[in-house]
Amino acid sequence: MKFFAEIDIMPQKEILDPQGKAVKLGLHNLNMDTIDNVRIGKHIRLEVDAASEEDARTTIDAACRQLLANLIMEEYSFTLKAA
């Protein structure tokens, strides 16, 4: 069975995000000063072949922990959808 995963990897709340700060300034320079607290991370889309949603979830979780996210500075979350 095939599943689509959508993974968000974001800097942890306690960590400064200079990229987000720069983008916020850029938006304010474009007169969009109602925008605040910009934080920038990664979004990953992938497909996984698994016997069950439970299995797919285990695989994605391992992928995030072992390669995709740096858990010292980042946190991850994901959603799964059957294809």
Add this chain to the structure above:
Amino acid sequence: MKFFAEIDIMPQKEILDPQGKAVKLGLHNLNMDTIDNVRIGKHIRLEVDAASEEDARTTIDAACRQLLANLIMEEYSFTLKAA
């Protein structure tokens, strides 16, 4: 009124994604070879102050078009949630 926006910016379907390909190889080297079609983009979280959800949507849309996404190579989508 405050709204939280979650924006995904991804390379367009027609565009090669070498970063995604490299990550797929990395995952296969870690024996997660049930994973395929990895694509990597950006995820942006921000807050916007607006009179209505409609207004907030217009602001985010303008931000994506003018600064956050490069529409030649990327596409964007977002969800809004009232704070």
